[in-house]
Amino acid sequence: TVFDNKKSAEKSVAARIAALIKSKQANGETAVLGLATGATPIGVYKELVRLHKEEGLSFKNVVTFNLDEYYPMQPDAVQSYVRFMKEQLFDHIDILPENIHIPDGTLPKEKVVEFCLAYEQKISDVGGIDLQILGIGRTGHIGFNEPGSAPNSGTRLVTLADLTRRDASYDFGGKENVPTKAITMGVGTIFKAREVILMAWNLKKAAIVKQAAEGEISSDVPATYLQLSDKAEFVLDADAASAL
Ligand code: GLP
Numbered sequence: 001t002v003f004d005n006k007k008s009a010e011k012s013v014a015a016r017i018a019a020l021i022k023s024k025q026a027n028g029e030t031a032v033l034g035l036a037t038g039a040t041p042i043g044v045y046k047e048l049v050r051l052h053k054e055e056g057l058s059f060k061n062v063v064t065f066n067l068d069e070y071y072p073m074q075p076d077a078v079q080s081y082v083r084f085m086k087e088q089l090f091d092h093i094d095i096l097p098e099n100i101h102i103p104d105g106t107l108p109k110e111k112v113v114e115f116c117l118a119y120e121q122k123i124s125d126v127g128g129i130d131l132q133i134l135g136i137g138r139t140g141h142i143g144f145n146e147p148g149s150a151p152n153s154g155t156r157l158v159t160l161a162d163l164t165r166r167d168a169s170y171d172f173g174g175k176e177n178v179p180t181k182a183i184t185m186g187v188g189t190i191f192k193a194r195e196v197i198l199m200a201w202n203l204k205k206a207a208i209v210k211q212a213a214e215g216e217i218s219s220d221v222p223a224t225y226l227q228l229s230d231k232a233e234f235v236l237d238a239d240a241a242s243a244l
Pocket of ligand 1: 036037038039040041067068134135136137138142143144164
């Protein structure tokens with residue numbers, strides 16, 4: 001779906017999330033959201049906060065699972081995705097703290113595998129993710145599933161691609177400060193969601209969006225796996241769609 005501009009695309013995604021939350025509320029059920037970080041979803045989170053503050057949208061029945069976190073990473077560090085989520089969304093809405101899940105960047109190495117398996121288990125225990133939102137990295141990664149990731153991969157510790165670390169270098173004050181690893185939900189974890197929305201804005205993403213949507217399906221560009229799914233949708237602004 002291509003929108004003239006980013007603002008209308010963000011509003012539309014936020015409206016879909018709000019509609020899901022409300023329809024679940026009406027049935028006394030929980031809405032399970034898969035959330036992303038990075039610049040891309042910020043406008044969606046702003047709109048959700050506005051809907052909460054101005055229109056009374058409640059998040060009390062919402063359970064969230066974030067895609068990824070750098071490893072190692074302290075939750076209060078400026079670059080932490082825990083901090084990002086608090087600042088962009090969680091601190092401004094009425095979500096219950098116990099309903100928030102984000103991969104833990106503070107674990108000792110020997111605990112990571114156990115943590116990842118438990119993360120998958122928690123997702124299934126709440127009945128799976130209803131709606132997963134995604135951005136896309138310039139390597140074609142979704143979450144932190146870099147080139148080489150298998151379509152059935154689960155939550156795990158991964159090594160970040162050089163381009164991904166270069167793209168993050170501004171936030172860390174130099175590429176050498178960007179962690180070399182991250183914990184990410186797998187491609188398989190993402191695919192289990194009942195609905196997946198990949199968002200991309202700006203000309204900077206046009207080339208990778210073209211590859212992801214129209215290129216040969218390959219582990220070289222993990223986002224191409226979305227072509228295999230009938231529950232995945234790309235939501236783009238005109239610039240990000242300009243090479244299609
Ligand atoms: C990071 C995140 C991804 C995100 C990507 C794109 O690497 N782990 O989940 O989609 O960057 O970031 P941005 O939205 O800032 O372009």
